[in-house]
Amino acid sequence: MTLTDTDTDEVDLSRARIIAEALPFMLRYDERTIVVKYGGHAMGDPSLAKAFAEDVTLMKLAGINPVVVHGGGPQIGSMLERLGIRSEFRGGLRVTDKATVEVVEMVLAGSINKEIVRAINGAGGRAVGLCGKDGRMVTAERVKRTVVDPDSNIEKVVDLGFVGEPKEVRREVLDMLAQSEIIPVIAPVAPGDDGETYNVNADTFAGAIAGALNASRLLFLTDVAGVLDKDGRLIKELTVADARRMIIEGTITGGMIPKVETCIEALERGVKGVVILNGKLPHAVLLELFTERGAGTLMTP
Numbered sequence: 427m428t429l430t431d432t433d434t435d436e437v438d439l440s441r442a443r444i445i446a447e448a449l450p451f452m453l454r455y456d457e458r459t460i461v462v463k464y465g466g467h468a469m470g471d472p473s474l475a476k477a478f479a480e481d482v483t484l485m486k487l488a489g490i491n492p493v494v495v496h497g498g499g500p501q502i503g504s505m506l507e508r509l510g511i512r513s514e515f516r517g518g519l520r521v522t523d524k525a526t527v528e529v530v531e532m533v534l535a536g537s538i539n540k541e542i543v544r545a546i547n548g549a550g551g552r553a554v555g556l557c558g559k560d561g562r563m564v565t566a567e568r569v570k571r572t573v574v575d576p577d578s579n580i581e582k583v584v585d586l587g588f589v590g591e592p593k594e595v596r597r598e599v600l601d602m603l604a605q606s607e608i609i610p611v612i613a614p615v616a617p618g619d620d621g622e623t624y625n626v627n628a629d630t631f632a633g634a635i636a637g638a639l640n641a642s643r644l645l646f647l648t649d650v651a652g653v654l655d656k657d658g659r660l661i662k663e664l665t666v667a668d669a670r671r672m673i674i675e676g677t678i679t680g681g682m683i684p685k686v687e688t689c690i691e692a693l694e695r696g697v698k699g700v701v702i703l704n705g706k707l708p709h710a711v712l713l714e715l716f717t718e719r720g721a722g723t724l725m726t727p
């Protein structure tokens with residue numbers, strides 16, 4: 427891998443030593459693919475974005491195969507507001523009409539995706555920005571949600587518009603990139619068989635990619651230390667059974683529910699370790715991967 431011809435950012439090669447020293451820790455993983463879900467709340471601060479780009483670049487240098495799936499919920503929200511388009515969430519998913527899905531694609535597959543690509547290239551890596559449409563990598567089908575009307579007890583279909591869930595993931599493009607120096611950066615926008623464009627929750631999208639790639643790890647970078655107990659303390663290791671109990675008890679709520687549910691599905695699909703951690707901690711990815719204690723909540727079967 428060449429480290430010349432980078433953007434203006436400085437490349438600190440001495441940090442590659444940290445990776446070399448830490449490689450023995452990595453050897454316990456039988457596979458090298460690590461999917462990193464980079465949430466919209468974890469972006470924003472330029473110095474954090476730079477640290478994230480350096481981490482991903484160093485992973486690739488160390489022979490690991492990082493695959494970045496990013497979100498951008500807050501950034502979509504700001505653009506919709508600027509354009510005067512109202513937006514609401516139901517069950518953690520953005521109700522997405524035709525005008526909204528155009529903005530979602532523009533923000534996710536356009537500006538955010540290219541900004542992450544630029545940052546990784548600036549850190550000395552080689553990133554390529556993609557979405558589900560590229561190589562028809564991920565196709566989606568319309569999400570069907572139902573709610574029971576408390577008065578009539580009749581089940582009603584909730585129309586979320588162009589909100590999709592992953593239907594099929596084709597590995598071929600990602601397998602090709604894994605053999606190269608290129609780091610894929612993927613936006614959660616996907617085509618449907620009906621010719622429409624679908625807005626997919628980035629956690630769900632990352633889970634589907636990790637499952638299809640048999641990733642050794644799926645890391646969720648968010649804006650909290652990990653899953654917190656009812657007293658607000660970080661839970662270092664969480665079993666699927668405990669997570670389900672915490673959802674029922676109401677200790678896990680809001681945006682953490684789809685994240686934890688994706689973790690459970692990913693574990694069931696064979697992903698060996700799923701971690702939720704604070705993306706606002708500089709070099710969170712390296713801390714998680716290369717220190718024995720790790721940095722967030724490790725979900726286990």
Ligand SMILES: Nc1ncnc2c1ncn2[C@@H]1O[C@H](COP(=O)(O)OP(=O)(O)O)[C@@H](O)[C@H]1O
Pocket residue numbers: 465466467468497499629647648649650652653654655677678679680681682683685
């Ligand atoms: N038990 C819990 N532990 C940690 N966070 C929780 C918990 N229950 C609810 N949350 C909320 O989930 C949020 C993370 O989900 P979300 O905002 O969707 O993140 P992202 O944008 O990174 O996908 C946290 O900021 C927190 O407010």
Ligand SMILES: CC(=O)N[C@@H](CCC(=O)OP(=O)(O)O)C(=O)O
Pocket residue numbers: 464465466467496497498499500502518519520530589590614625626627628629
């Ligand atoms: C259907 C749906 O809700 N899609 C999300 C996609 C972006 C996302 O998931 O971004 P974060 O990871 O930053 O939350 C949205 O429109 O906000």
